[in-house]
Amino acid sequence: MSSVLGLCGPAPNPCRNDLSLPGYGLPVTDTATLLKDLHRDLPAGRLVTDPQVMAGLAHDDAEWAPWELPAAVVRAESAREVQLVVGLAIEHRVPVIPRGSGTGLSGGANAVAGSIVIDLSRMNEIKIIDPVERLAVVGPGVINDDLRAACAQQGLWYPPDPASSPWSSIGGNVATNAGGVCCVKYGVTGDYVLELEVVNGRGELVRLGRRTAKGVAGYDLTSLLVGSEGTLGIVTEISVRLRQQRPIEHTVVGYFDSVTDAGVAVTKIAEAGLTPSALELVDRHCLEAVDAWKNMGLSADANVILLGRTDAPGEAGAAEASAMITAFETGGATWSAQTDDQQEGDALFAARRLAYPALERLGPVLTEDICLPLRNVPAMLSRIEQIAVDHDTKIANIAHAGDGNLHPLLITPIGDEQAKIRAQQAFSDIIAGCLELGGTVTGEHGVGLLKLPGLADELSPAVQQMQADVKAALDPYGILNPGKAIV
Amino acid sequence: MSSVLGLCGPAPNPCRNDLSLPGYGLPVTDTATLLKDLHRDLPAGRLVTDPQVMAGLAHDDAEWAPWELPAAVVRAESAREVQLVVGLAIEHRVPVIPRGSGTGLSGGANAVAGSIVIDLSRMNEIKIIDPVERLAVVGPGVINDDLRAACAQQGLWYPPDPASSPWSSIGGNVATNAGGVCCVKYGVTGDYVLELEVVNGRGELVRLGRRTAKGVAGYDLTSLLVGSEGTLGIVTEISVRLRQQRPIEHTVVGYFDSVTDAGVAVTKIAEAGLTPSALELVDRHCLEAVDAWKNMGLSADANVILLGRTDAPGEAGAAEASAMITAFETGGATWSAQTDDQQEGDALFAARRLAYPALERLGPVLTEDICLPLRNVPAMLSRIEQIAVDHDTKIANIAHAGDGNLHPLLITPIGDEQAKIRAQQAFSDIIAGCLELGGTVTGEHGVGLLKLPGLADELSPAVQQMQADVKAALDPYGILNPGKAIV
Known part of the structure; x- marks a missing residue:
């Protein structure tokens, strides 16, 4: 359109296409010169080039997301040092990949060859x-x-x-x-x-x-x-x-026979006009893993538990906790209880907190992170059960159920390549099902690398172009963590 | 930098400089052709070209913000019609200025000659x-x-x-x-x-x-x-x-001798860890104007009033209301009271609601909209009093005091050009004082046209450039309400 209409057409975008080339299209600089410049400009103790140390800082916690060794890691200690590294990255046209603690679950902090990882964990004041x-x-x-x-x-x-x-x-x-x-x-x-x-x-x-x-x-x-x-x-x-700081929370717990029943209870809470300060779901796979590890004896009594909290003050809190219990029972809870003892509540929530590390003991865990309209949570939980059967894959579920944010956890035995392929198919099916049910492919973990294909399915081409235009406008040299977050 | 470094430099931005030219640099199209195209493509009853009708739709409520008659107003009834008008605006390179009810206070909806105003008020489903x-x-x-x-x-x-x-x-x-x-x-x-x-x-x-x-x-x-x-x-x-929906609010009211005392009471509320659901300030000028109009008798007893509310449920609400009263008294209130009767509370808040129209009866009102750290609210209120004296300008104050958002109201007698010039100087001094005290030039009204100079003082050149880069990326033809919101 710009060529026809002249005056004020879209600005050409020299970076955009490059982002999809191997190595993100950035020229491989002379790494020795880059390192020399970094060494010259940075105070002592900032630069890491030992491959073994770098390997631990070159990726986040996302299972199966690709990463490569960078040219260097800089352990920055000030904004000025970050600015200095970005300046060199612009000069040498190499990607910079910022990282904090590396606990991300989408590959957003994963390095590419020739890049500079900027570790910000020392800037902890x-x-x-x-x-x-x-x-x-x-x-x-x-x-x-x-x-x-x-x-x-x-x-x-x-x-x-x-x-x-x-x-x-x-x-x-x-x-x-x-x-x-x-x-x-x-x-x-x-x-x-x-x-x-x-x-x-x-x-x-x-x-x-x-x-x-x-x-x-x-x-x-x-x-x-x-x-x-x-x-x-x-x-x-x-x-x-x-x-x-808020008042002590009331904690409620409900046991359910199925994830679908628990999903229905979640919509009952919404229908009742309640506003819990937490509403978490933990399924049978998680309970069994926690029991196997910590012997909490949860899976003997429940297939699925919902854990809720309310921090409304005084008698309003007690009333909201009781109303949550009622909603649990309307949704088909087989057992429910409440407590206003914070320690007792924390002990119940321990099952939620321990679920992920307990599952990781069984093998690599690929963490999904879909978010759906509340009304479609039961349907999505059913679909996930079916997808697990279809692809012969163990899928556990923890969920921030109260806001429709589900974390199906796909578990594969260590070293089983066939299981990994089946799990990846299940991962794709979950994303497709979520989009069909009006959901988004990432509720809180970010796009990183793992959700790029899902993002391409979720956003229209016109919106993808707007995202790319903003990226090109604010990263004119194409050096800021290229290849992540947008398609 | 791009010419030196080559490969992937900043994209040229053909639109940016044009925005500051008279008429925003967009070529004056052949208005007759534009109108013909609009008439051809739009359903009957959408197009307005009568100058008298257009005059009422060519600006918002911002006193002293410039505006011109557009080429046409389109009363759009669907997204498709808006899209059609934007398409013609791109083709003809004319600005489009969207408007709702025109109650803005910064000139954001003000038209320029040759533009198309898109009135969205019929899209009210x-x-x-x-x-x-x-x-x-x-x-x-x-x-x-x-x-x-x-x-x-x-x-x-x-x-x-x-x-x-x-x-x-x-x-x-x-x-x-x-x-x-x-x-x-x-x-x-x-x-x-x-x-x-x-x-x-x-x-x-x-x-x-x-x-x-x-x-x-x-x-x-x-x-x-x-x-x-x-x-x-x-x-x-x-x-x-x-x-x-939330519980019935408790309402508290405090009378103060000075705006500075009231400002101190606001910081006392914050120090006490309270979270009011409303905390409004109304000064003597406003109280007198309301009394002159509605005979509420407020100014006989108070120079300044603070109106607070809390919607914490049950006894927590009563306790928070009492704590607010204590904070008022610590801040120097000469009288204070609370009620949990919603109608009584609403009657107290009527003084706040009526202040602006009451003042408008006295002459044109230029509304300021600064927002400051709470700690600096008393100092800013003192400065405003001094600025009023310095420039011999009547400045009334209403404020969302609880979030540091002040609305000094500059009132000039109708037709007094000298008073208008003095008020404009006071307006500039208020903005300068606010920036000195760590505030922002607009808390909630927007930049529009009136705050463009203040924005230039508030944001660094680098941030202004980032804003302009985003604008150029998402408005490649420079037709979307050019000349507003950013510098």
Whole structure:
């Protein structure tokens, strides 16, 4: 159209097509020169080139996502150092791949040959916790639980609580827009990000957003950066909104015969107008794995459990907990109970927390992360059971059921290549089924590498083009974690 | 940099510089041909060319923001019609200016000569209210209060409540990321937008975001579009998140001798760890204007009032109301009271609601919209008093005090040109003072035209360039409301 209409046509985009070429189309620079420049410009103790050390920093926790050894890893200690590395990456035209703790589950932090991995985990200072403005300012390497603990000391609460919270960094949480258990009531990471300090695609250090409670000055580039997996900029400081600490939660538990019954109970909770502060599903495969490991004896009594919480204060909390029990029973619970003892509640939630590591003991776990309309959760859970049969694959289910975010866990015996192929087919079928039922291919883990095919199915070509246009506009040299997050 | 480094340099941006030229650099098309094409392609009853009718649709409510008569106004009735008009705008290279109810306060909907105004107010269908998924799907022309009323019938609540809620449209609220009274606890419009149907800068009809509770598939273009004032796309359908209706609020009121005392009380509320569901400030000028109009007798007893609310359930609400009273008294309240009678509370809040129309009876009102860290609210309120003296300008204050969002209202006698010049100087001084105190030049009204100079002072050149790059990427023909929202 631009050639016909002249004046103001679409800007040519020299980067876009390159992204799909092998090695992402970036020329393989002379690695020796790159390393020499990095060594010249960085303080001592930052540069890692030992292949064995690099191997541990060249990928995240995504099962089966490809990765290669980078040219170097830089353990950055300041925004200035990040800026310096990005400057060299622009000069040498090599990809930079930012990483935090590497707990991602989609391959978003996986390196390619010739690239520079920027490890931000040393930038772990909690700079400000301000009870009046109710905000915190942290380095990207601060561990989620560390921030939460520091806030708690001042009566404050940073809600986003991914299952990885003991290990994952706030920078990584921002890069993937991480969710968690309390998101069903309190939203995801992006809902708490006020301001970002970022090294952008031109190597400039910029501040996006603001620390005031509200503000609409200019486009919301802060939200655009959240969840962009380091493909639009590298976050070097984060200001997050905090909440006041909340009352002790009431915990409810329901046992169900089937995942479908449990799914129906979830919709009953929504229909009853309840707003739980957590609503988690754990299926038989998970319960058995936890029992095999920790001998909790759960799978003797339940096929599926739903764990709910409410943090409404005082008698409102007790009333909401009772109403949740009623919804469980309407949905077909075989047994249910509630407690306002936090420790007792935490013990019940331990089954949820332990499910993933318990399953990992059985073999490689490929974690799905689909999110559906609540009404379609029972149908999707049924489909997953059928897909497991169809492809002779063990599929366990944990789910943030209250917001329709399911995590089917595909487990394959170690070294069984045929099982792996069957699991990959099951993975594709789950994504296809989710899209048919009005869902999205990733609720909270991000696109990374694993969800690129699903993303291509979910988004229209016109929207894919808009995403690519934004990427080209903000990463003009095509060096920011190319090949991830968008198709 | 691109010319030196070659391969993958920044894309040239043919549109950017044009935006600052008179008439925004778009060639004046042959208006007769444009009108002929619009007439040919649109159904009967859509096209308005009568200058008198167009004059009422060529601007919003921003005092002193410039506007011109457009070539035509189209009263669109469907996304297809919007798409058709954008297609012709691309073909003829004329600006399109979307508008809802025209209640904006920054000039974001103001027309330029030769442009097409797209009036979306007829697209006012409430398509879905879904109590299970807790979402609504509406046309952009749906009036805020109409959506709220329809939700209430099903026990649901759409929180964003700008003062314009009886007249403003959801589309306009999205375009400006409108705030309101309950934002202090419940966030702004953008926090509720799930999915947008948009005609983009290439004239394509696209869906951005999703209707599931969570989702991170691709860049968050939804949040990018929110608050972009029609400069990145024209919204033709909106899916919003809803909440369950909340308990009856407790209302508290405090009288203060000075705005500074009231400002201190606001910080005391924050220090006490309280989370009011509303915290509004109304100053002496407003109280006198309301008394002069409605004879409420407020200004006899108070110089400044703070109005607070809490919607915590049951005894927690009563306790929070009492704690707010304590904070008022610590801050220097001369009198305070609380009520859990909703009607009595509403009567108190009437003073807040009536302040703006009461002041408008005195002359043209230029509305400021700054947002500051809470800690700096007292200092800013003092500065505003001094600025009023310095420039011999009457400045009234209403404020969403709980989130630091102040609305100084600059009032000039009708027809007094000298007073207008002094008021404009006061306006500039307020913006400068706000930036010095760590604030932003617009908390919730948007940049439009009035805040373009302030925006240039607030954002760094590098961030301004990023904004311009995004604009060029998504509006390649430079036709989407050019000259607004970004510098």
